[in-house]
Every structure is written in structure tokens, then in C-alpha cells.
Amino acid sequence: MRPFQEExxxxxxxxATKRFGEFTAVNDISLTVAPxxxxxxxxxxxxxxxxxxxxxTTVLPLTSGRITVCGEDVSLNPDRARLSIGVVPQALTSDTxxxxxxxxxxxxxxxxxxxxxRRRAISGLLEMVGLAERRTATVGxxxxxLRRRVEIAxxxxxxxxxxxxxxxxxxxxxVSRVDVWEMLQQIQRERHVTxxxxxxxxxxxxxxxxxxxxxxxxxxxxxxxxxxxxxxxPGATPNTSLNDVFAYYTGRGLREGGGLDQELAKNGAGxx
Amino acid sequence: MSTQRIFAIxxxxxxxxxxxxxxxxxxxxxxxxxxxxxxxSFGGKIVGARVAVVDSDxxxxxxxxxxxxxxxxYNAKTFQPIPYASEKEATKDVRAGRIQxxxxxxxxxxxxxxxxxxxxxxxxxxxxxxxxxxxxxxxxSGMVITLNQPAVQSRLAGQITLxxxxxxxxxxxxxxxxxxxxxxxxxxxxxxxxGMAYIDDKSRGVHEGYLVTPITRFxxxxxxxxxxxxxxxxxxxxxxxFGSLLAGVGAAFQPLRLLSLLLLIVCSSFAxxxxxxxxxxxxxxxxxxxxxxxxxxxxxxFPSGAVYPVQALPSWLRAITYVDPFTYVVDGLRGLLLRGxxxxxxxxxxxxxAGFGVLMLAAxxxxxxxxx
Numbered sequence: 001m002r003p004f005q006e007e008x009x010x011x012x013x014x015x016a017t018k019r020f021g022e023f024t025a026v027n028d029i030s031l032t033v034a035p036x037x038x039x040x041x042x043x044x045x046x047x048x049x050x051x052x053x054x055x056x057t058t059v060l061p062l063t064s065g066r067i068t069v070c071g072e073d074v075s076l077n078p079d080r081a082r083l084s085i086g087v088v089p090q091a092l093t094s095d096t097x098x099x100x101x102x103x104x105x106x107x108x109x110x111x112x113x114x115x116x117x118r119r120r121a122i123s124g125l126l127e128m129v130g131l132a133e134r135r136t137a138t139v140g141x142x143x144x145x146l147r148r149r150v151e152i153a154x155x156x157x158x159x160x161x162x163x164x165x166x167x168x169x170x171x172x173x174x175v176s177r178v179d180v181w182e183m184l185q186q187i188q189r190e191r192h193v194t195x196x197x198x199x200x201x202x203x204x205x206x207x208x209x210x211x212x213x214x215x216x217x218x219x220x221x222x223x224x225x226x227x228x229x230x231x232x233x234p235g236a237t238p239n240t241s242l243n244d245v246f247a248y249y250t251g252r253g254l255r256e257g258g259g260l261d262q263e264l265a266k267n268g269a270g271x272x
Numbered sequence: 273m274s275t276q277r278i279f280a281i282x283x284x285x286x287x288x289x290x291x292x293x294x295x296x297x298x299x300x301x302x303x304x305x306x307x308x309x310x311x312x313s314f315g316g317k318i319v320g321a322r323v324a325v326v327d328s329d330x331x332x333x334x335x336x337x338x339x340x341x342x343x344x345x346y347n348a349k350t351f352q353p354i355p356y357a358s359e360k361e362a363t364k365d366v367r368a369g370r371i372q373x374x375x376x377x378x379x380x381x382x383x384x385x386x387x388x389x390x391x392x393x394x395x396x397x398x399x400x401x402x403x404x405x406x407x408x409x410x411x412x413s414g415m416v417i418t419l420n421q422p423a424v425q426s427r428l429a430g431q432i433t434l435x436x437x438x439x440x441x442x443x444x445x446x447x448x449x450x451x452x453x454x455x456x457x458x459x460x461x462x463x464x465x466x467g468m469a470y471i472d473d474k475s476r477g478v479h480e481g482y483l484v485t486p487i488t489r490f491x492x493x494x495x496x497x498x499x500x501x502x503x504x505x506x507x508x509x510x511x512x513x514f515g516s517l518l519a520g521v522g523a524a525f526q527p528l529r530l531l532s533l534l535l536l537i538v539c540s541s542f543a544x545x546x547x548x549x550x551x552x553x554x555x556x557x558x559x560x561x562x563x564x565x566x567x568x569x570x571x572x573x574f575p576s577g578a579v580y581p582v583q584a585l586p587s588w589l590r591a592i593t594y595v596d597p598f599t600y601v602v603d604g605l606r607g608l609l610l611r612g613x614x615x616x617x618x619x620x621x622x623x624x625x626a627g628f629g630v631l632m633l634a635a636x637x638x639x640x641x642x643x644x
Contacts, residue, residue, distance in 0.1 A: 059483040060644045079486040087484040091477040095284065097291040102284075109280035110485040138291075 016065035025051040027218035040209030048218040049198035086155035090166040096140030111158035145176030165197040202242035285499030307453035311446035318407035321351040324362035331382025350411040451605035452578025461507035466500035504541035532615040546632030
């Protein structure tokens with residue numbers, strides 16, 4: 001038994017399955033996440049990462065299986081589960097016409113945070129993500145990296161126990177990406193928030209996560225610490241990367257169909 | 273139910289609305305254009321059509337016909353008579369679209385008049401254009417009545433005449449169009465600020481953001497509909513002010529009537545918004561509302577009595593008007609703006625619209641999916 005699993009789990013996924021018609025997006029996945037852990041779901045595009053994170057965050061109904069978040073069943077008590085989680089979605093969804101502060105304020109209200117707490121929470125968060133100076137700037141004037149910070153701060157307005165991030169650095173340039181990594185590490189350090197993220201960048205998983213679950217085609221392939229994963233494959237060397245681990249378990253490279261270079265090229269063209 | 277959450281969504285929608293003035297203006301452009309272009313082009317009388325006159329008689333009675341035609345040219349100005357040598361030539365020009373009709377004075381016309389032998393004037397019309405030809409027919413019928421009048425009137429008037437009493441000063445078509453234009457302004461606001469904005473938010477993932485918060489289905493549906501109603505009311509009210517000034521409808525600015533109008537506009541916006549929400553609630557494709565806009569506009573706006581009286585519609589079209597909120601909006605606005613009616617006159621419309629809105633809100637709540 002590994003130490004993480006001996007602690008009480010904040011997320012417990014038991015045989016979660018999601019089917020869309022004939023297609024099985026998530027196929028019988030079980031895992032647990034311990035408090036204050038940074039947990040990564042690593043897999044190529046279309047592996048079922050987003051479906052799984054959506055099921056855990058109560059927005060996608062399970063076909064079968066059971067998921068609890070902070071002890072609340074997401075199918076039976078979704079509202080209670082929602083109060084203890086913050087979600088940073090994959091797409092940038094903050095309103096570009098609204099200011100940084102307004103974006104956070106509206107979400108704090110949706111979570112029922114009362115006025116005084118709201119003001120303090122938002123100031124503290126803006127300080128933390130380095131946007132205190134730009135609080136009255138409309139989000140449309142911010143760069144992609146800064147917008148991502150707004151969304152991260154937005155996910156924390158109600159001081160959740162768990163923060164979910166769906167591909168938090170997809171579409172960011174390498175500098176902004178490192179920036180986000182540092183911010184997440186800081187959040188983890190200062191607020192002891194459990195972080196659950198999905199990514200298809202193995203260096204991101206390697207850098208941030210205490211444990212990594214590798215998923216492919218809806219199935220959980222393996223789950224362990226980055227170090228253990230790397231040393232688990234035959235002929236492992238100090239230079240073994242998670243990409244090698246992925247290739248070993250699935251028989252193909254992680255970068256196929258959505259690697260870093262393609263992603264950068266795509267987003268370089270699409271950014272405004 | 274949490275009012276804080278409801279107000280948060282409304283606040284977000286309204287802030288976005290206020291900060292995109294271009295979008296607000298665009299939703300007013302279409303109804304204003306319709307009001308100005310349609311209002312000025314349809315209501316007007318037909319003036320200066322060209323009518324050929326083929327005179328094969330050249331007698332004294334033919335002279336009288338000529339004089340009568342010229343009096344139409346100088347007074348009502350409906351058409352201008354142009355002498356043609358032969359019927360064949362005239363018909364050719366009608367087909368070519370150079371003239372709109374041909375009056376034929378047949379040979380022996382004067383002789384038939386004097387001998388009371390059923391004198392006839394011929395009229396060929398380009399009836400591809402119903403409006404112009406009916407105007408020509410009207411002018412010529414009037415002329416024929418005048419021609420038939422005996423030179424010496426009998427001293428006792430035995431003929432029945434229709435005494436017409438018009439309750440209101442002449443209502444130009446521009447004013448007739450105003451209620452429809454105001455309704456259209458609300459509808460376009462709802463289409464842009466309700467339908468398109470909703471699907472846009474959905475495809476951008478904004479909704480998914482709401483769904484991870486503890487907001488309930490009804491709170492979300494209610495707040496979005498209230499926000500849409502506010503936006504559409506702003507649109508309707510602006511057009512009412514601009515339109516009334518343009519069309520010269522002073523009645524709009526009497527304080528009490530203004531209150532009635534405000535109530536009607538809010539209820540109308542609510543009916544339109546909730547209807548739109550129901551239509552788009554299960555849509556994901558951002559192109560769909562743009563595509564259905566024209567369909568809905570034609571289906572709901574045109575039969576509503578906004579541009580042409582409901583009484584002129586065939587029964588299947590009239591069936592639509594009973595369930596079409598546009599009908600009630602236009603009827604209520606016409607009463608308040610043009611007939612100078614009080615709130616009482618528009619009360620039925622207001623109740624119908626509010627009731628329709630509540631039904632649609634319930635349906636919208638039912639249709640809305642709380643999960644993806």
C-alpha cells in the first residue's frame with residue numbers, strides 16, 4: 001500500500017463509466033485522490049480526460065459507477081459537492097467585456113459567498129495571481145496567460161477544497177506555461193488545496209503532479225508517482241521520460257495526435 | 273431560491289449588454305429601416321403611372337373622356353394619359369413595361385353614347401402589378417361615374433350616398449407600421465441578446481462554468497429570461513421613442529399612456545424572450561439561430577397585422593395569428609399609440625402576453641438541461 005491511499009480520499013472514483021451512444025469515453029475507471037495532493041490525468045487528446053473531469057465536477061452524468069467528492073456523491077448530492085470544488089475549464093470562459101474583478105465577483109455570488117468575505121477573498125486572490133494592479137482592466141485587454149490567471153483565481157473565489165483544471169496550459173506559450181505551473185505550486189503551498197488536473201503534456205505532469213494516472217482510450221493504464229512510473233518500465237535510465245512510459249504501456253507515443261509543437265502552432269495562429 | 277445568484281447572472285448579462293453599444297444599435301437598425309423604408313414606400317398613393325389612350329372615335333364624347341383623363345392627371349395625379357395611334361402598339365408597350373395600362377375608346381363610341389346603345393370604354397392593364405393596376409381601376413371607375421352623371425341633376429336626390437365618419441385624423445402608413453417596428457425591435461433584441469448570446473455562451477463553455485456552481489436550473493433559466501426581457505424592453509422603448517418622433521405620434525409621450533406602453537413593452541419582451549429561450553434551449557450550433565431568424569420573422573411578424581390587416585389573411589394564416597405573440601403586441605401598441613386608447617384597451621393583450629410568457633418560462637425550465 002502506498003501512503004497516499006491510506007489517507008482519507010477527497011475524491012473517490014469507483015468504476016466510473018461514460019458512454020455516448022456506442023462510444024465509450026470513460027471505461028470503468030477507479031481511482032482515489034488524497035487531500036492536498038496534486039493529481040494528474042495524463043493522456044492524449046480524446047483519451048476521456050475531459051469526460052472524467054466533467055463527471056467528477058458534477059456536470060456530466062455517469063453512465064455507471066460512483067464518484068464521491070469530499071464525501072458527497074456527485075449524482076445524489078451534486079450541490080453539496082459543488083460547494084467544495086472549484087473548476088478551471090479548458091476553454092477561456094471569462095467575459096472579455098467585464099473587468100477582472102467583475103468576473104470574479106459574479107462567480108463568488110454564484111457560490112453564495114457573502115459581500116464582506118467576497119471582497120477580501122477577491123483582493124487576496126488577485127494579489128496571489130499578480131493581477132491586483134489590473135483589477136479594473138477588462139479581461140479582453142489581457143494576454144492569454146493573464147486570462148488563464150483570471151480563470152484560476154475565479155475557480156478559487158469560494159475557497160474550495162479541491163481545484164480542478166482541465167488542460168490548464170493548452171494554448172499558452174512556454175513562458176506563460178511555466179508561469180501557470182509556478183502559480184499552481186504556490187496555490188498548493190499556501191492554501192493546501194487538492195489539485196486535480198488533466199494534461200497531455202508529459203513535462204507538465206512530471207513537473208507538477210505527486211501522482212499521475214495515465215489514461216488512453218477511456219481506460220486507466222497505470223497510476224503512480226512520476227518517479228515510480230519511470231522506473232517501472234524495463235531498461236529505465238535516469239533519462240527515461242513519461243513519454244517513454246506512455247509508449248511502453250500503450251505501444252505509441254504521447255505526442256501522436258496532439259503534441260506540444262502542433263498545439264503551439266495551432267494556438268499561435270488562433271490567438272488574438 | 274437564491275436572489276444573489278439570480279442577480280449575479282442578470283448583472284453579468286446587463287454589464288455585457290451595456291458595454292457592447294454596437295450590438296445594441298444593430299438590433300435597432302433593422303426595425304428602424306423597416307419603418308422608414310416600408311412605411312414610406314407602401315403607404316404612398318400611386319402617382320404618375322403611364323396610361324396609353326387609343327382614340328379610334330375622335331368624336332365629341334371621346335373629347336369628354338380625354339378631358340376627364342386629363343383631370344385625373346392634374347388632380348389625383350394617379351396617371352398620365354399618353355395618346356397612342358393603335359391598340360397593337362400600346363399593348364406592345366404594356367408588355368415591355370413602358371406603360372401600365374391602355375384605355376381604348378372604340379370607334380362609334382360617341383354615336384353609341386347619344387343613341388344610348390351601351391357605350392363601352394376598354395381598359396387593358398398590366399396586372400402583374402396589382403397595386404398600380406388597382407389604383408388605375410379606382411381612378412377610372414371614379415371617372416366613369418362622373419361621365420355617367422346627367423348634365424342636368426334631378427332636383428330631388430334619390431341616390432343613396434355613404435356618409436363616412438373618420439374617427440381619427442388620417443393615419444399614414446408610416447404610423448400604421450410603427451407598432452410592428454417596435455415589436456420587431458424587441459424581437460431582434462431577443463434574437464441577438466437572447467437566442468444568439470445563449471448559444472454563444474453555450475459553445476464557449478460559459479454555461480459549463482455556471483453548471484459547476486450550485487445554481488439551480490430554475491434560477492439559471494429565470495435569470496437569463498429576466499436579463500433578456502430587460503434588454504428587449506430597452507430596445508422596444510428606444511424604438512418607440514425614435515419611431516414616435518419620426519412618424520409624428522405625439523400620443524406616446526403622455527405620461528399615463530407612457531406607463532401603459534412601458535407595461536405592454538415589458539410584457540411583450542418577456543413573451544418574446546421566453547419563447548426564444550424555449551426554441552434555442554436545446555440548440556448547440558451557433559449557426560442555427562441565425563438561420564431560423566428569417567423563418568421566424570416571416571412566420572410571426574408578417575401575419576401579425578403589423579404590415580397588413582389580419583382580416584385579409586386566409587384562414588390557415590389567421591390560425592397562426594392566434595398563437596403569435598406579435599399579434600397581441602401589435603394590437604396593444606396600435607391601440608395605445610394610434611387609437612389613443614387607455615390601458616384598459618390593451619389590458620387583454622397584456623394579460624395574454626404575460627400568460628404566454630409564464631407558460632414559456634415553465635416550458636423553458638422543463639427543457640433546460642442542468643447537466644451536459
